Amino acid sequence: MAYPDVLEKLVSLAKRRGFIFQSSEIYGGTGSVWDYGPLGVELKNNVKARWWNAMVRQRDDVEGLDAAILMHPRVWEASGHVAGFSDPLIDCKTCKARFRADKLQDAQCARKPSKKPGEHAECQLTEPRQFNLMFKTFMGPVEDSAAAVYLRPETAQGIFVNFLNVQQATRQKVPFGIAQIGKAFRNEITPGNFTFRTREFEQMEMQFFVEPGTDMEWFEKWKAARREWHIGLGLDADRLQFHQHGEKELAHYARAAFDIEFDFGGTLGFQEIEGVHNRSDFDLKQHQEFSGKRLEYVDQAANKRYLPYVIETSVGADRVTLATLVNAYREETVEGEQEGRTVLRLHPALAPITAGVFPLTKKDGQPEMAERVAAELRKRFTVFYDDAGAIGRRYRRQDEAGTPFGITIDSDSTRNNDVTIRFRDDLQQIRVSAEKAGDVIAAYLASDVATAEAGKAGTA
Numbered sequence: 438m439a440y441p442d443v444l445e446k447l448v449s450l451a452k453r454r455g456f457i458f459q460s461s462e463i464y465g466g467t468g469s470v471w472d473y474g475p476l477g478v479e480l481k482n483n484v485k486a487r488w489w490n491a492m493v494r495q496r497d498d499v500e501g502l503d504a505a506i507l508m509h510p511r512v513w514e515a516s517g518h519v520a521g522f523s524d525p526l527i528d529c530k531t532c533k534a535r536f537r538a539d540k541l542q543d544a545q546c547a548r549k550p551s552k553k554p555g556e557h558a559e560c561q562l563t564e565p566r567q568f569n570l571m572f573k574t575f576m577g578p579v580e581d582s583a584a585a586v587y588l589r590p591e592t593a594q595g596i597f598v599n600f601l602n603v604q605q606a607t608r609q610k611v612p613f614g615i616a617q618i619g620k621a622f623r624n625e626i627t628p629g630n631f632t633f634r635t636r637e638f639e640q641m642e643m644q645f646f647v648e649p650g651t652d653m654e655w656f657e658k659w660k661a662a663r664r665e666w667h668i669g670l671g672l673d674a675d676r677l678q679f680h681q682h683g684e685k686e687l688a689h690y691a692r693a694a695f696d697i698e699f700d701f702g703g704t705l706g707f708q709e710i711e712g713v714h715n716r717s718d719f720d721l722k723q724h725q726e727f728s729g730k731r732l733e734y735v736d737q738a739a740n741k742r743y744l745p746y747v748i749e750t751s752v753g754a755d756r757v758t759l760a761t762l763v764n765a766y767r768e769e770t771v772e773g774e775q776e777g778r779t780v781l782r783l784h785p786a787l788a789p790i791t792a793g794v795f796p797l798t799k800k801d802g803q804p805e806m807a808e809r810v811a812a813e814l815r816k817r818f819t820v821f822y823d824d825a826g827a828i829g830r831r832y833r834r835q836d837e838a839g840t841p842f843g844i845t846i847d848s849d850s851t852r853n854n855d856v857t858i859r860f861r862d863d864l865q866q867i868r869v870s871a872e873k874a875g876d877v878i879a880a881y882l883a884s885d886v887a888t889a890e891a892g893k894a895g896t897a
Protein backbone atom coordinates (compact mmCIF):
# COMPACT_ATOMS: atom_id res chain seq x y z
CA MET A 438 0.00 0.00 0.00
CA ALA A 439 1.34 3.46 -0.92
CA TYR A 440 1.06 5.87 1.99
CA PRO A 441 0.33 9.54 1.27
CA ASP A 442 2.77 12.34 1.95
CA VAL A 443 1.50 14.02 5.13
CA LEU A 444 4.68 15.83 6.11
CA GLU A 445 3.60 19.31 5.01
CA LYS A 446 0.27 18.98 6.81
CA LEU A 447 2.05 17.72 9.89
CA VAL A 448 4.44 20.69 9.92
CA SER A 449 1.46 23.00 10.02
CA LEU A 450 -0.46 20.96 12.61
CA ALA A 451 2.70 20.70 14.72
CA LYS A 452 3.06 24.46 14.80
CA ARG A 453 -0.64 25.22 15.26
CA ARG A 454 -1.08 22.82 18.15
CA GLY A 455 2.32 23.27 19.80
CA PHE A 456 4.10 20.04 18.98
CA ILE A 457 7.12 21.47 17.13
CA PHE A 458 8.27 25.01 16.28
CA GLN A 459 11.13 26.15 14.14
CA SER A 460 14.06 27.24 16.29
CA SER A 461 14.48 31.04 16.67
CA GLU A 462 11.53 31.56 14.38
CA ILE A 463 11.18 35.30 15.09
CA TYR A 464 14.68 35.75 13.66
CA GLY A 465 13.83 33.88 10.51
CA GLY A 466 14.64 30.43 11.91
CA THR A 467 17.84 28.44 12.37
CA GLY A 468 18.63 25.94 9.64
CA SER A 469 17.15 22.57 10.47
CA VAL A 470 16.93 23.00 14.21
CA TRP A 471 13.55 22.56 15.88
CA ASP A 472 12.00 23.26 19.28
CA TYR A 473 9.45 20.99 20.91
CA GLY A 474 6.38 22.81 22.21
CA PRO A 475 4.08 21.79 25.09
CA LEU A 476 2.57 18.78 23.28
CA GLY A 477 5.79 17.80 21.52
CA VAL A 478 7.87 17.63 24.67
CA GLU A 479 5.30 15.28 26.27
CA LEU A 480 5.20 13.06 23.17
CA LYS A 481 8.98 12.83 22.84
CA ASN A 482 9.38 12.25 26.59
CA ASN A 483 6.88 9.40 26.32
CA VAL A 484 8.87 7.85 23.45
CA LYS A 485 12.09 8.14 25.43
CA ALA A 486 10.48 6.75 28.60
CA ARG A 487 9.24 3.70 26.69
CA TRP A 488 12.71 3.08 25.29
CA TRP A 489 14.35 3.48 28.71
CA ASN A 490 11.78 1.19 30.26
CA ALA A 491 12.20 -1.53 27.62
CA MET A 492 15.99 -1.29 27.40
CA VAL A 493 17.05 -0.60 31.00
CA ARG A 494 14.31 -1.03 33.61
CA GLN A 495 12.80 -4.23 32.29
CA ARG A 496 16.16 -5.97 31.96
CA ASP A 497 18.79 -6.93 34.46
CA ASP A 498 21.52 -7.15 31.83
CA VAL A 499 21.50 -3.50 30.67
CA GLU A 500 22.68 -0.54 32.76
CA GLY A 501 21.89 3.14 32.23
CA LEU A 502 24.37 5.98 31.68
CA ASP A 503 24.28 9.72 31.02
CA ALA A 504 27.69 10.73 29.67
CA ALA A 505 28.64 14.35 28.92
CA ILE A 506 28.36 15.88 25.45
CA LEU A 507 31.90 17.28 25.56
CA MET A 508 34.60 14.61 25.60
CA HIS A 509 38.39 14.48 25.38
CA PRO A 510 39.32 15.33 21.76
CA ARG A 511 41.39 12.14 21.48
CA VAL A 512 38.13 10.17 21.75
CA TRP A 513 37.21 11.33 18.26
CA GLU A 514 40.62 10.44 16.86
CA ALA A 515 40.32 6.94 18.30
CA SER A 516 36.76 6.50 17.06
CA GLY A 517 37.73 7.51 13.53
CA HIS A 518 35.46 10.57 13.44
CA VAL A 519 38.24 13.16 12.99
CA ALA A 520 39.62 11.36 9.96
CA GLY A 521 36.51 9.81 8.53
CA PHE A 522 33.20 11.25 9.74
CA SER A 523 32.58 13.15 6.56
CA ASP A 524 30.21 13.25 3.65
CA PRO A 525 31.22 14.00 0.05
CA LEU A 526 30.10 17.57 -0.70
CA ILE A 527 29.40 19.00 -4.16
CA ASP A 528 28.76 22.71 -4.82
CA CYS A 529 26.95 24.19 -7.78
CA LYS A 530 28.87 27.33 -8.81
CA THR A 531 25.84 28.72 -10.62
CA CYS A 532 23.17 28.57 -7.94
CA LYS A 533 25.41 28.08 -4.86
CA ALA A 534 23.38 25.05 -3.76
CA ARG A 535 25.17 22.22 -1.94
CA PHE A 536 24.52 18.53 -2.32
CA ARG A 537 25.72 15.26 -0.89
CA ALA A 538 27.49 13.51 -3.75
CA ASP A 539 26.12 10.15 -2.60
CA LYS A 540 22.53 11.47 -2.54
CA LEU A 541 22.43 13.33 -5.87
CA GLN A 542 19.74 10.99 -7.13
CA ASP A 543 17.36 12.22 -4.40
CA ALA A 544 18.24 15.91 -4.85
CA GLN A 545 16.66 18.64 -6.98
CA CYS A 546 18.37 21.27 -9.14
CA ALA A 547 17.82 24.63 -7.39
CA ARG A 548 17.04 26.29 -10.76
CA LYS A 549 14.74 23.60 -12.03
CA PRO A 550 13.35 21.29 -9.35
CA SER A 551 12.12 18.75 -11.92
CA LYS A 552 15.77 18.07 -12.81
CA LYS A 553 18.54 16.54 -10.76
CA PRO A 554 21.68 18.57 -10.00
CA GLY A 555 23.92 18.53 -13.07
CA GLU A 556 21.09 17.96 -15.53
CA HIS A 557 20.32 21.64 -16.23
CA ALA A 558 22.41 23.32 -18.94
CA GLU A 559 23.64 25.99 -16.48
CA CYS A 560 24.68 23.60 -13.70
CA GLN A 561 28.38 23.83 -12.78
CA LEU A 562 29.03 21.11 -10.27
CA THR A 563 32.39 20.94 -8.49
CA GLU A 564 34.28 17.73 -7.82
CA PRO A 565 33.21 16.13 -4.50
CA ARG A 566 35.27 17.08 -1.46
CA GLN A 567 35.09 15.56 1.98
CA PHE A 568 33.25 17.65 4.55
CA ASN A 569 33.59 16.71 8.24
CA LEU A 570 30.22 16.73 9.99
CA MET A 571 31.48 17.40 13.51
CA PHE A 572 30.79 20.75 15.17
CA LYS A 573 33.97 22.19 16.63
CA THR A 574 34.24 24.61 19.54
CA PHE A 575 36.80 25.67 22.14
CA MET A 576 37.20 24.73 25.77
CA GLY A 577 38.36 27.62 27.98
CA PRO A 578 39.19 31.21 27.08
CA VAL A 579 41.82 30.66 24.37
CA GLU A 580 40.61 29.86 20.89
CA ASP A 581 43.56 27.86 19.58
CA SER A 582 43.88 24.38 18.19
CA ALA A 583 45.02 22.95 21.52
CA ALA A 584 41.68 23.97 23.05
CA ALA A 585 39.50 22.53 20.27
CA VAL A 586 36.74 20.15 21.35
CA TYR A 587 33.79 18.68 19.49
CA LEU A 588 30.10 18.45 20.16
CA ARG A 589 29.58 14.68 20.08
CA PRO A 590 28.16 13.42 16.77
CA GLU A 591 26.88 10.25 18.51
CA THR A 592 26.35 9.16 22.10
CA ALA A 593 28.03 5.77 21.69
CA GLN A 594 31.58 6.90 22.50
CA GLY A 595 30.51 7.96 25.99
CA ILE A 596 29.52 4.35 26.53
CA PHE A 597 32.73 2.82 25.17
CA VAL A 598 35.01 4.99 27.32
CA ASN A 599 32.92 4.11 30.40
CA PHE A 600 32.76 0.40 29.65
CA LEU A 601 35.01 -0.68 32.52
CA ASN A 602 33.69 1.97 34.93
CA VAL A 603 30.17 0.63 34.54
CA GLN A 604 31.21 -3.03 34.52
CA GLN A 605 33.26 -2.69 37.69
CA ALA A 606 30.70 -0.52 39.51
CA THR A 607 27.80 -2.85 38.75
CA ARG A 608 29.73 -6.18 38.75
CA GLN A 609 27.91 -7.10 35.54
CA LYS A 610 29.23 -10.10 33.66
CA VAL A 611 29.53 -10.27 29.89
CA PRO A 612 27.09 -10.42 28.13
CA PHE A 613 25.64 -7.11 29.31
CA GLY A 614 24.79 -3.73 27.86
CA ILE A 615 24.96 0.00 28.59
CA ALA A 616 22.25 2.36 27.37
CA GLN A 617 21.89 6.11 27.21
CA ILE A 618 19.74 8.85 25.76
CA GLY A 619 21.32 12.14 24.81
CA LYS A 620 21.89 14.93 22.34
CA ALA A 621 24.11 14.52 19.31
CA PHE A 622 25.16 17.12 16.76
CA ARG A 623 25.98 16.76 13.07
CA ASN A 624 26.68 19.58 10.66
CA GLU A 625 24.60 17.84 7.99
CA ILE A 626 25.07 19.07 4.40
CA THR A 627 21.49 18.46 3.38
CA PRO A 628 19.27 18.45 6.44
CA GLY A 629 15.54 18.51 5.91
CA ASN A 630 12.21 16.76 5.83
CA PHE A 631 11.13 18.45 9.06
CA THR A 632 12.73 16.70 12.04
CA PHE A 633 13.89 13.73 9.98
CA ARG A 634 17.41 15.07 9.45
CA THR A 635 18.46 17.90 11.73
CA ARG A 636 21.72 19.30 13.00
CA GLU A 637 20.89 18.83 16.68
CA PHE A 638 19.03 15.69 17.66
CA GLU A 639 18.68 13.07 20.34
CA GLN A 640 19.85 9.49 20.14
CA MET A 641 18.87 6.48 22.20
CA GLU A 642 21.79 4.07 21.97
CA MET A 643 22.65 0.77 23.58
CA GLN A 644 25.94 -1.09 23.32
CA PHE A 645 25.75 -4.76 24.26
CA PHE A 646 29.11 -6.35 25.13
CA VAL A 647 29.42 -10.03 24.27
CA GLU A 648 32.07 -12.72 24.06
CA PRO A 649 33.52 -13.01 20.53
CA GLY A 650 31.91 -15.97 18.82
CA THR A 651 28.50 -15.31 20.39
CA ASP A 652 28.11 -11.98 18.57
CA MET A 653 25.97 -13.06 15.62
CA GLU A 654 23.53 -14.85 17.91
CA TRP A 655 23.10 -11.64 19.96
CA PHE A 656 22.91 -9.58 16.81
CA GLU A 657 19.89 -11.57 15.64
CA LYS A 658 18.23 -11.33 19.06
CA TRP A 659 18.58 -7.55 19.20
CA LYS A 660 17.49 -7.11 15.61
CA ALA A 661 14.23 -8.90 16.34
CA ALA A 662 13.72 -7.20 19.71
CA ARG A 663 14.16 -3.74 18.26
CA ARG A 664 11.62 -4.32 15.48
CA GLU A 665 9.13 -5.50 18.11
CA TRP A 666 9.72 -2.32 20.10
CA HIS A 667 8.71 -0.17 17.14
CA ILE A 668 5.58 -2.23 16.65
CA GLY A 669 4.83 -1.77 20.35
CA LEU A 670 4.94 1.99 19.76
CA GLY A 671 2.02 1.55 17.42
CA LEU A 672 3.95 1.83 14.13
CA ASP A 673 2.13 -0.27 11.53
CA ALA A 674 4.01 -3.50 10.82
CA ASP A 675 3.68 -3.04 7.05
CA ARG A 676 5.39 0.34 7.34
CA LEU A 677 8.52 -1.26 8.82
CA GLN A 678 11.25 -3.14 6.98
CA PHE A 679 14.86 -4.18 7.45
CA HIS A 680 17.53 -2.96 5.10
CA GLN A 681 20.74 -4.95 5.16
CA HIS A 682 23.95 -3.03 4.57
CA GLY A 683 25.72 -4.41 1.54
CA GLU A 684 29.50 -4.64 1.26
CA LYS A 685 29.84 -1.02 0.11
CA GLU A 686 27.75 0.45 2.94
CA LEU A 687 29.28 -1.69 5.67
CA ALA A 688 31.95 0.04 7.78
CA HIS A 689 35.30 -1.77 7.46
CA TYR A 690 35.18 -3.00 11.07
CA ALA A 691 31.51 -4.01 11.06
CA ARG A 692 30.55 -7.66 10.83
CA ALA A 693 26.89 -7.01 10.01
CA ALA A 694 24.49 -4.07 9.93
CA PHE A 695 20.78 -3.70 9.38
CA ASP A 696 18.71 -0.54 9.34
CA ILE A 697 15.14 -0.62 10.55
CA GLU A 698 13.28 1.53 8.04
CA PHE A 699 9.88 3.19 8.37
CA ASP A 700 7.70 4.19 5.43
CA PHE A 701 7.23 7.96 5.80
CA GLY A 702 4.91 7.95 2.78
CA GLY A 703 5.02 10.04 -0.39
CA THR A 704 8.35 10.40 -2.14
CA LEU A 705 10.32 10.03 1.09
CA GLY A 706 9.13 6.44 1.43
CA PHE A 707 11.15 3.97 3.50
CA GLN A 708 13.94 5.63 5.49
CA GLU A 709 16.19 4.54 8.34
CA ILE A 710 14.94 5.16 11.85
CA GLU A 711 17.32 2.81 13.68
CA GLY A 712 20.58 1.00 13.03
CA VAL A 713 21.50 -2.39 14.51
CA HIS A 714 25.20 -3.05 14.13
CA ASN A 715 27.73 -5.72 14.97
CA ARG A 716 30.79 -3.51 15.58
CA SER A 717 33.24 -6.31 16.49
CA ASP A 718 35.85 -5.18 19.06
CA PHE A 719 36.80 -2.17 16.94
CA ASP A 720 35.84 0.60 19.37
CA LEU A 721 37.30 -0.90 22.55
CA LYS A 722 40.47 -1.82 20.65
CA GLN A 723 40.85 1.74 19.36
CA HIS A 724 40.28 3.30 22.79
CA GLN A 725 42.69 0.83 24.37
CA GLU A 726 45.35 1.84 21.86
CA PHE A 727 44.76 5.60 21.99
CA SER A 728 44.37 5.85 25.77
CA GLY A 729 47.05 3.33 26.65
CA LYS A 730 44.61 1.81 29.21
CA ARG A 731 43.69 -1.87 29.16
CA LEU A 732 40.00 -2.28 28.47
CA GLU A 733 39.82 -6.08 28.54
CA TYR A 734 37.09 -7.89 30.38
CA VAL A 735 38.31 -10.44 32.88
CA ASP A 736 36.21 -13.58 32.94
CA GLN A 737 37.25 -14.99 36.30
CA ALA A 738 35.17 -18.16 36.11
CA ALA A 739 36.72 -19.20 32.79
CA ASN A 740 40.08 -17.69 33.72
CA LYS A 741 40.43 -15.65 30.53
CA ARG A 742 40.53 -12.03 29.43
CA TYR A 743 39.36 -10.55 26.16
CA LEU A 744 37.98 -7.47 24.45
CA PRO A 745 34.24 -8.02 24.04
CA TYR A 746 32.46 -7.59 20.73
CA VAL A 747 29.71 -4.99 20.62
CA ILE A 748 26.18 -5.20 19.27
CA GLU A 749 24.84 -1.67 18.94
CA THR A 750 21.26 -0.50 18.62
CA SER A 751 21.06 3.18 17.70
CA VAL A 752 17.79 5.00 17.23
CA GLY A 753 16.94 8.69 16.86
CA ALA A 754 14.38 9.95 19.40
CA ASP A 755 13.30 12.73 17.04
CA ARG A 756 13.06 10.49 14.00
CA VAL A 757 10.95 7.94 15.85
CA THR A 758 8.76 10.69 17.29
CA LEU A 759 8.24 11.96 13.74
CA ALA A 760 7.43 8.40 12.61
CA THR A 761 4.76 8.12 15.33
CA LEU A 762 3.19 11.37 14.12
CA VAL A 763 3.26 10.36 10.44
CA ASN A 764 1.85 6.94 11.33
CA ALA A 765 -0.94 8.52 13.42
CA TYR A 766 -2.08 11.31 11.10
CA ARG A 767 -5.58 10.85 9.58
CA GLU A 768 -8.20 13.01 7.95
CA GLU A 769 -11.55 11.33 8.50
CA THR A 770 -15.17 11.88 7.71
CA VAL A 771 -17.49 11.54 10.67
CA GLU A 772 -20.87 9.89 10.22
CA GLY A 773 -23.73 12.34 10.61
CA GLU A 774 -21.45 15.36 10.59
CA GLN A 775 -20.59 17.65 7.72
CA GLU A 776 -17.21 18.64 8.97
CA GLY A 777 -14.59 15.92 8.94
CA ARG A 778 -11.89 15.67 11.55
CA THR A 779 -8.12 15.57 11.67
CA VAL A 780 -7.04 13.05 14.23
CA LEU A 781 -3.75 11.71 15.52
CA ARG A 782 -4.30 8.05 16.27
CA LEU A 783 -1.26 7.91 18.53
CA HIS A 784 -0.68 4.92 20.77
CA PRO A 785 -2.66 5.96 23.90
CA ALA A 786 0.40 5.68 26.14
CA LEU A 787 2.37 8.04 23.86
CA ALA A 788 -0.33 10.71 23.59
CA PRO A 789 0.78 14.02 25.11
CA ILE A 790 -2.57 14.43 26.86
CA THR A 791 -4.27 11.29 28.15
CA ALA A 792 -7.66 12.77 28.94
CA GLY A 793 -9.61 15.90 28.08
CA VAL A 794 -12.18 16.90 30.69
CA PHE A 795 -15.19 18.89 29.52
CA PRO A 796 -18.24 20.23 31.37
CA LEU A 797 -21.00 20.23 28.77
CA THR A 798 -22.30 23.62 29.95
CA LYS A 799 -21.12 26.25 32.38
CA LYS A 800 -24.24 25.78 34.55
CA ASP A 801 -25.67 23.46 37.19
CA GLY A 802 -22.41 22.78 38.96
CA GLN A 803 -20.97 21.04 35.90
CA PRO A 804 -17.69 23.05 35.81
CA GLU A 805 -17.18 22.45 39.55
CA MET A 806 -17.68 18.71 39.16
CA ALA A 807 -15.50 18.64 36.04
CA GLU A 808 -12.71 20.41 37.89
CA ARG A 809 -12.95 17.88 40.72
CA VAL A 810 -12.77 14.99 38.22
CA ALA A 811 -9.83 16.64 36.41
CA ALA A 812 -7.93 17.18 39.66
CA GLU A 813 -8.38 13.52 40.58
CA LEU A 814 -7.28 12.28 37.12
CA ARG A 815 -4.25 14.61 37.14
CA LYS A 816 -2.73 12.56 39.93
CA ARG A 817 -2.27 9.74 37.41
CA PHE A 818 -2.42 11.14 33.88
CA THR A 819 -1.82 14.26 31.83
CA VAL A 820 -5.15 16.05 31.69
CA PHE A 821 -6.46 19.03 29.75
CA TYR A 822 -9.48 20.89 31.14
CA ASP A 823 -11.57 22.80 28.62
CA ASP A 824 -14.91 24.51 29.24
CA ALA A 825 -14.92 26.95 26.30
CA GLY A 826 -16.98 26.70 23.12
CA ALA A 827 -19.18 24.02 21.55
CA ILE A 828 -18.50 20.48 22.77
CA GLY A 829 -17.95 19.23 19.19
CA ARG A 830 -15.15 21.74 18.68
CA ARG A 831 -13.58 20.83 22.00
CA TYR A 832 -13.56 17.16 20.95
CA ARG A 833 -12.03 18.05 17.59
CA ARG A 834 -9.22 19.99 19.22
CA GLN A 835 -8.34 16.98 21.36
CA ASP A 836 -8.58 14.65 18.33
CA GLU A 837 -5.93 16.79 16.65
CA ALA A 838 -3.73 16.54 19.73
CA GLY A 839 -4.16 12.75 19.76
CA THR A 840 -5.93 12.70 23.15
CA PRO A 841 -7.37 9.18 23.45
CA PHE A 842 -10.08 9.81 26.06
CA GLY A 843 -12.61 12.61 26.44
CA ILE A 844 -14.44 12.84 29.79
CA THR A 845 -17.68 14.79 29.63
CA ILE A 846 -19.75 15.99 32.56
CA ASP A 847 -23.41 16.73 31.70
CA SER A 848 -26.59 17.39 33.66
CA ASP A 849 -27.06 13.67 34.41
CA SER A 850 -23.50 13.56 35.75
CA THR A 851 -24.17 16.04 38.52
CA ARG A 852 -27.27 14.07 39.53
CA ASN A 853 -25.82 10.57 39.28
CA ASN A 854 -22.16 11.29 39.96
CA ASP A 855 -21.09 9.71 36.68
CA VAL A 856 -19.25 10.77 33.52
CA THR A 857 -19.11 9.72 29.89
CA ILE A 858 -15.85 8.56 28.36
CA ARG A 859 -15.58 9.26 24.64
CA PHE A 860 -13.05 7.21 22.73
CA ARG A 861 -10.93 8.98 20.15
CA ASP A 862 -10.63 6.10 17.71
CA ASP A 863 -14.16 4.73 17.36
CA LEU A 864 -16.04 7.74 18.80
CA GLN A 865 -18.08 5.47 21.08
CA GLN A 866 -19.12 6.66 24.49
CA ILE A 867 -19.59 4.76 27.75
CA ARG A 868 -20.91 5.96 31.10
CA VAL A 869 -19.00 5.14 34.25
CA SER A 870 -19.15 6.39 37.82
CA ALA A 871 -16.96 9.44 38.44
CA GLU A 872 -14.87 7.59 41.03
CA LYS A 873 -14.09 4.80 38.59
CA ALA A 874 -13.04 6.99 35.63
CA GLY A 875 -9.34 6.82 36.53
CA ASP A 876 -9.28 3.03 36.84
CA VAL A 877 -11.20 2.61 33.59
CA ILE A 878 -8.73 4.84 31.73
CA ALA A 879 -5.78 2.97 33.26
CA ALA A 880 -7.23 -0.33 32.05
CA TYR A 881 -7.67 1.02 28.53
CA LEU A 882 -4.13 2.39 28.55
CA ALA A 883 -2.83 -1.04 29.47
CA SER A 884 -4.76 -2.50 26.54
CA ASP A 885 -2.92 -0.19 24.09
CA VAL A 886 -6.03 0.90 22.15
CA ALA A 887 -8.41 3.82 22.37
CA THR A 888 -11.69 2.19 21.40
CA ALA A 889 -14.71 1.23 23.43
CA GLU A 890 -14.38 -2.25 21.88
CA ALA A 891 -11.20 -2.91 23.84
CA GLY A 892 -13.19 -2.48 27.04
CA LYS A 893 -15.87 -4.89 25.88
CA ALA A 894 -13.10 -7.40 25.25
CA GLY A 895 -12.60 -7.43 28.98
CA THR A 896 -9.80 -4.96 29.60
CA ALA A 897 -11.84 -2.34 31.43
Ligand code: ATP
Nearest residue numbers: 623625633634635638709710711712751752753756
Ligand atom coordinates in the same frame (compact mmCIF):
# COMPACT_ATOMS: atom_id res chain seq x y z
P1 ATP B 1 21.85 8.67 7.81
O1 ATP B 1 22.35 7.61 6.86
O2 ATP B 1 20.36 8.91 7.76
O3 ATP B 1 22.66 9.93 7.84
P2 ATP B 1 23.31 7.33 9.81
O4 ATP B 1 23.39 5.96 9.25
O5 ATP B 1 24.47 8.24 9.77
O6 ATP B 1 22.00 8.07 9.27
P3 ATP B 1 23.52 6.54 12.50
O7 ATP B 1 24.85 7.15 12.67
O8 ATP B 1 23.42 5.06 12.40
O9 ATP B 1 22.78 7.23 11.29
O10 ATP B 1 22.57 7.10 13.65
C1 ATP B 1 21.61 6.31 14.28
C2 ATP B 1 20.26 6.97 14.29
O11 ATP B 1 20.35 8.32 14.72
C3 ATP B 1 19.58 7.03 12.92
O12 ATP B 1 18.92 5.83 12.65
C4 ATP B 1 18.62 8.17 13.11
O13 ATP B 1 17.43 7.73 13.74
C5 ATP B 1 19.36 9.09 14.05
N1 ATP B 1 20.00 10.20 13.30
C6 ATP B 1 21.19 10.18 12.69
N2 ATP B 1 21.44 11.37 12.10
C7 ATP B 1 20.36 12.17 12.36
C8 ATP B 1 20.00 13.50 12.03
N3 ATP B 1 20.85 14.29 11.35
N4 ATP B 1 18.82 13.97 12.46
C9 ATP B 1 17.97 13.20 13.18
N5 ATP B 1 18.25 11.93 13.52
C10 ATP B 1 19.43 11.41 13.12
